[in-house]
Amino acid sequence: MMQPAPELTRDIVLVGGGHAHALVLRKWGMALLPTARLTLINPGPTAPYSGMLPGHVAGHYPRAALEIDLVRLARFAGARLILGRATALDPEARAITVGDRRIHYDIASIDVGVTSEMPDLLGFAAHAVPAKPLEGLSRRWAAFLDAAEAGRAAPRAAVIGGGVAGLELAMAMAHALRARGCAAEVTVIEAAPELPAPGAAGRRLAAALARQGVTLRLGAPAAEVLEDGVRLASGETVPAAFVAGAAGARPQPWLAETGLPTEQGALRVGPDLRVEGRDDLFAAGDCAHLSHAPRPKAGVYAVRAAPVLHDNLRAAATGARLRPYRPQRDYLKLISLGEKSALAEKGGLAVESPLLWRLKDRIDRGFMEKLRDLPAMTPAPAPDAQEPAEPLCAGCGSKLAPAALAGATAGLPAPARADVLSVPGDDAAVLRVGEARQVLTTDHLRAFTEDPARLARIAALHAMGDIWAMGARPQAALATVILPRMRPALQRRTLEEILEAASDTLRAAGAELAGGHSTMGGETTLGFTVTGLLDGDPVTLAGARPGDALILTRPIGSGTLLAAEMRLKARGEEIATLLETMETPQGAAAERLRGAHAMTDVTGFGLAGHLMAICTASGVAAEIDPEALPLYPGALRLAEAGVRSTIWAENRAHAPVTGAEGARGALLHDPQTAGGFLAALPEAAAAHLLPELAQAGVPAHRIGRVTAGPPAIACRPGAAD
Known part of the structure; x- marks a missing residue:
């Protein structure tokens, strides 16, 4: 009998991706604490390693060499990553302000470094x-x-x-x-x-x-x-x-506004790295002042403090005894001299040599390698199988196979009610309510990010995709929320983040969150049932005509990137770009494409699968120019490396594409989450709309054309010309 997952009882929040927190994440991933939900808050998906900055400026290292990939580390540690800058902390409410959000904690640690900004210097x-x-x-x-x-x-x-x-x-x-x-x-x-x-x-x-x-x-x-x-x-x-x-260089100004004890703006901490007077708050790195053993600001102290910080965070969460941090009195200072030479100083003695630069280089590269060389995450063996099963993808990569779905729904009877209008092949239903017509759809997503607010925004936009694709305006939504087992206080925090983000996203699109349903389950899953209002006839899959141009409003490759991120193969900046795009509303694009002959949003069945749906409903064929396809950064590299989403093979079998070769051909079948619109519209209209969409901030691309013939798709170079 399968054992239920342990109940989450504590929120541990790491504010800042400094060196100490990066090492805490690595060590945490080696031995997870199942009852704690770990969160990292950082402005960006990477954090720079300061020890290599002079070498980078001198040209000895590329920018990527000194980037700590926090997305990858957070995945390894089972932590949720919230990309945003902390600007305030309320120690009494145990809340951290990030943009317009408040992230609550039971235990928190601050490692936000320092700033060299000089606001008092004119200009x-x-x-x-x-x-x-x-x-x-x-x-x-x-x-x-x-x-x-x-x-x-x-x-x-x-x-x-x-x-x-x-x-x-x-x-x-x-x-x-x-x-x-x-x-x-x-x-x-x-x-x-x-x-x-x-x-x-x-x-x-x-x-x-x-x-x-x-x-x-x-x-x-x-x-x-x-x-x-x-x-x-x-x-x-x-x-x-x-x-x-x-x-x-001084600590972030907001630390002094917390009311916590500070020393020249840095949080005062005791031997166990807890902020003085607080049992629930720790600090490390340059933003912390070691009251028991004052030391100059240097990365070596943050690195040496990391194991103590890790152990004490776990101890605070479990009621164990905390241990002290005893920093060394002095350390070997290695100072870069521009060229590949360094000066070593300790205890008043100083030596200069190119060999010392090589020593510094080896130390710095070793530190970065430690944060990159993470132990392999071995999936659990599949039942009755010799080899471990690949992890099930999240988002639309976990949809049921298109053939299975089509076979199961084929036998459903046509609507018997006159006010339920049948639109074959479309994901949304059209209802007649008096003189008005309403579009109704539902969709849900397995969590692909542990940030519940971000997941809520993307899931709401994803669900509204069908409304927009049919030419309707979003009206109202009901939420379905499934959360893993957690104590009531964590349930409330999580639900508040989800519902606030969802409500704001829906309201910005002209809709209202009207209610919903919640339950506990094995993992976080979030969905919305959405209604929309039609002003005229719906835009359906049927209606594409030979000679129409095919327009795609968003890159493809999200399924490959999400699958790679689960396997620690994607780069943090690639995932950050993907998530930022996925949470961008598409109402402006839909408004301009209402005159399309046929349109759909590209989701779980991939670009080829959704184009085949248009071809089948319209009785036409299509040609795609693979070189014209817009791709997410990193998607082509990962596809070339053989990364595939769970549903990819079924998608390819269901909608084969003649001439589809290599990584670009593979990406035609990649399942998309919150994908763009695929529209068939007259050539002249496309020529007019593309610059208009670009001006509206929609990077639409002409990727091919509709041709005469039985439903089929072929890759043809120049088909987008």
Whole structure:
């Protein structure tokens, strides 16, 4: 007898994807705590590893080399990932504000790093970029390098702040500009009269700056950042086309507004890493101040604190005893010198050598490899099978086989009621209510994201797809919510997130959430029954004519990406792009396509399956240009690697495509969740609509044409011309 899943009793929330939290996620995934729901909140799908930033700026590492993939780590740890920036925390309500949402917790940990923004320096926000967070610096530096190499920008850069981080950055910039053939002019602007690095380390750093051609301006406070440089307090201007701020890195300002004890903006924590006075709140990394053992801000302390933080989070959730974190007094500092050489300093001794850069490189790459080389997730063996079964896909990848569905529904009688209008092949029913006509549909999704609000938005938009595709306007919806076993407090939190997000999404489309039904089950599943109102005749599958252009309003490949994400094979940025697209409303596209001869939304049966439905209902054939197909980022690479969704083989068998070859041919059968509209419309109308759709923010593509003949689909290069 199958054992029921344990009841979820605690919400543990990690705020920020810093080094400590990344390592906590990895360790958590090695031994899950079944009664805890783990959540990670972070602005983006990746987090940069700061130790490799100077090497990246110098050109030694590509951007991807220092990205910690939080989507992959969250999947490995069984955690839900909420992509958004935390802006407030209410310790009494145990709630974290993320955008317009409040995420409640029983236990939370803060690891949001620091910022180098300088809001008090005139002109900084308009003309400079902070060194931390790293995302903005990396992007803008790459653009500046390209501009300097092409002669569109003067190869002059300035770094405000002469600490070790600022010096590393300046030397990296000088090296990168010279490597591009530019006559680099890099200046470090420091308010203090001398370098903060003392003794031998300071002397060696000064010599390294001179070798790299970096000008050091000591005792020169910055007064204003201009469009073409930095004005000093003395009135002198340092010319610069690129300005970075590396002075006075400080914790996120909202931490000081929580009412929690802070030290210069950082949360004060005790030996067990709990915030002073709180049993339910931890902090680590640069945003934490170790009251029992103050240390300078350095990534090494966050890395060493991670195992203690992991153990203490589990202990707080289970009632076990917490253990203390005892940081080392000093550590080996390895400082990049622009080129592939490094300075090592510890205990007042300093040594410089290219061999030390190789040591630093090995340490940094080892840290990143630890977060990438995750143990394989072995699926459970299938009943009566020797090999483990592939995990069942979520979203529309788990739909029943199209042949089975078609066979089961073929024997249903035609409607006997005069007010129930039969529309063969369409997913929505058309009802006559007095003088009005109403469209009725239902759809549900197995959870493919552990963020309940995001799932609710996508599921609501997915369900409205059939309403929009038939030319109707959404009217009302009923929700069906299935949640895994969890205590009532977690049920309420989850339901509130789902219903608020669903209501907002439906209301934005002109509909109302009117009620629904909920139950517990083996996994989260969310669906909506939606009604819509028709102003005229419905747009159905029947009506496509030879010569019509085929228009697709959204990329394909979501099934492949979701299947890959479950197997830890997708990239975090690819999944973030996919989810952002899936939760984009399609009402504007539907409004402009109401005059189509035939239309459907592309969902579980894939592009080929839904096009075949149009061909069958209309008595026509179709040609597709595989090179014209819009694809989600990463879909082609993953399809080439053999990633397939659960229903893919059945989709291909049900709607074969002549000439479909390779990965693009495979993606024709990929099941889509919240897919775009596939419309057949006159050639002249298509030529007019495509630019209009683009102007409305809908990246529609002409992917082929309708042809005369029995229902069939063929791949033909140039069919979209």
